[in-house]
Amino acid sequence: MASPLYTVLAFTCTLVLLIFMNQFNTVLDKSEKTDKDFLYLSCWVTFFCLLDGIWGLFASGTVHRNSLFFILSSLSHATAALSAYIWLSYILNFISIERDKAIPAKMLSIALVLFQLVLLLINYKSRFIFDISDTGAYIPRAGRNLLYYCQYITFFVIGLFLAYQTASAKKLAIRRHYAAGFLFITAPVLCGLLQKSFPFTPCASIGSMLGCCTIYAFVISRISRNRDLSQKAVIIAGLSSDYDVVMYMNIDKNQVKYYQVSDKFAPLLWEGRNSSDPNSFDELMRRISVPSEFSDFTEYSTLERCIEILQTAPYYTIPFLANINDHIEHFRLKIASDKSNSRAFIVGIINVDEEHRLEETAQKLRKDLQHTKLIANKDPLTGVGSTAAFKAKCQLIDNQIKAGNNIRFAIVECDVNNLKFMNDNFGHDKGSEYLKNCCNVFCNVFKHSPVFRIGGDEFVIILYDTQYDMRAKLFQKLKSSINTKSKSPKECISFAAGMADFSPQIDESVKDVLKRADTFMYIDKGKMKGKRRSP
Numbered sequence: 001m002a003s004p005l006y007t008v009l010a011f012t013c014t015l016v017l018l019i020f021m022n023q024f025n026t027v028l029d030k031s032e033k034t035d036k037d038f039l040y041l042s043c044w045v046t047f048f049c050l051l052d053g054i055w056g057l058f059a060s061g062t063v064h065r066n067s068l069f070f071i072l073s074s075l076s077h078a079t080a081a082l083s084a085y086i087w088l089s090y091i092l093n094f095i096s097i098e099r100d101k102a103i104p105a106k107m108l109s110i111a112l113v114l115f116q117l118v119l120l121l122i123n124y125k126s127r128f129i130f131d132i133s134d135t136g137a138y139i140p141r142a143g144r145n146l147l148y149y150c151q152y153i154t155f156f157v158i159g160l161f162l163a164y165q166t167a168s169a170k171k172l173a174i175r176r177h178y179a180a181g182f183l184f185i186t187a188p189v190l191c192g193l194l195q196k197s198f199p200f201t202p203c204a205s206i207g208s209m210l211g212c213c214t215i216y217a218f219v220i221s222r223i224s225r226n227r228d229l230s231q232k233a234v235i236i237a238g239l240s241s242d243y244d245v246v247m248y249m250n251i252d253k254n255q256v257k258y259y260q261v262s263d264k265f266a267p268l269l270w271e272g273r274n275s276s277d278p279n280s281f282d283e284l285m286r287r288i289s290v291p292s293e294f295s296d297f298t299e300y301s302t303l304e305r306c307i308e309i310l311q312t313a314p315y316y317t318i319p320f321l322a323n324i325n326d327h328i329e330h331f332r333l334k335i336a337s338d339k340s341n342s343r344a345f346i347v348g349i350i351n352v353d354e355e356h357r358l359e360e361t362a363q364k365l366r367k368d369l370q371h372t373k374l375i376a377n378k379d380p381l382t383g384v385g386s387t388a389a390f391k392a393k394c395q396l397i398d399n400q401i402k403a404g405n406n407i408r409f410a411i412v413e414c415d416v417n418n419l420k421f422m423n424d425n426f427g428h429d430k431g432s433e434y435l436k437n438c439c440n441v442f443c444n445v446f447k448h449s450p451v452f453r454i455g456g457d458e459f460v461i462i463l464y465d466t467q468y469d470m471r472a473k474l475f476q477k478l479k480s481s482i483n484t485k486s487k488s489p490k491e492c493i494s495f496a497a498g499m500a501d502f503s504p505q506i507d508e509s510v511k512d513v514l515k516r517a518d519t520f521m522y523i524d525k526g527k528m529k530g531k532r533r534s535p
Helices: 004-027 033-059 066-094 099-126 143-168 172-197 203-225 227-240 279-288 291-298 302-310 353-366 369-377 387-402 419-426 428-445 465-469 471-480 510-533
Strands: 130-132 138-140 245-250 255-261 315-324 327-338 341-351 410-416 451-453 458-463 495-501
Touching: 004 033, 004 203, 033 066, 033 203, 066 099, 066 130, 066 143, 066 172, 066 203, 099 143, 143 172, 172 203, 245 279, 279 302, 279 315, 302 315, 302 327, 302 341, 327 353, 353 428, 369 387, 387 451, 387 458, 387 510, 410 428, 410 471, 410 510, 419 428, 428 451, 428 458, 428 471, 465 471, 471 495, 495 510
Parallel strands: none
Antiparallel strands: 130 138, 245 255, 245 341, 315 327, 327 341, 410 458, 410 495, 451 458
């Protein structure tokens, strides 16, 4: 007969899982199938532990109802049988086993579950698995071993497979992933062995609870190791405010998710923004792109080309012409890898007609030899340093870094918000005026630092000497200059900003500092977008 401690331990496991369930919902991403399946598994394990605790009330003699005890015992064994299949389904998804390869394993597990259920039905008459004595004691029979082996053969097989994958994995991240899956399976297996030897202890509940906590601990440790795991959400939030299309592609799962589709592009997606078929993005690019301008990118597969490009660079930008409703416009395709998942990336499409017009103006000015030097070093619209001037400045700083000089500097990157909105609603002249107003703020705050315009709405400031020493105060002053209350382009000032310091311990060039400033800028842009949406 079981001890009353049996029920206490089983209910404790239930309580632990209930406490963690709130954290599971907070940390895990329900849009990801693996995370959603883990939430289902956690709910099932919680139910299993609760049922096990109720069973302990009967097994310890606290409750005396033999017929009800027999039914409850049968239900407990059936729940344990189903648990093996649910655990198998989750672990196959966790380690990203292809669907075709997962089907045989799932079919075998289902067959074992059905076999156990048949045995439990037979036990109702023959009592060869277990029985309940007249005194209300649970009596295990010889057939219980057969039930036990059917339940745990699935765990043993998948555990051996994970052990092999862990040992053979070459990359540390992949090895950690498989090791987490191995520990996830090992916990219920080891506790299952104890359950066989000590049938009146809640080892199965303890093992199931430890298995769930193992996966949760792996998720938390993964976030701790890589603090830019939220880069996906940060970049998507930042791009969505200005871009016409923002999508996330997961290569392993062969899935695409659209986070932003403007009214202009929505009719061009055959299956709409809810489509998860990666081919929908390829079809969109083939329909809108002008062949003579973009044929080398769309002729084979846009997604395949993105994958090739991101093998050599973390992000990439491609300008192209698009035919939207028989009107040819200039767009830019931006690809950014997801640092939290090397087999996934983010794609954004933005209209850059205004930027292209400015570039055309610059090209015309370049033809005049008298303005060659001016065009090379100054932006024609704002009068600040141009992209070429910024690259030249970066080269000078990189030479100092390579020479081992003791150099101190910081980079502030600013991205003007809502430029597209200004152009569409007030006209391009007002949009240019709004852009210059924002640039004037950058120049006024950082009076003794060079300001460069490196994109249509992107600016970079390099801080030296006294302005470097006062960078925190100046950056706060910069952020306090934002004015979003006025709808007038003459008065409205809105931009996202990020700042990063050069560190000789981790930075090899200006590019490394710029990347960090870019990330902080996207974080700031996402926060500003969230504030605009909040009631």
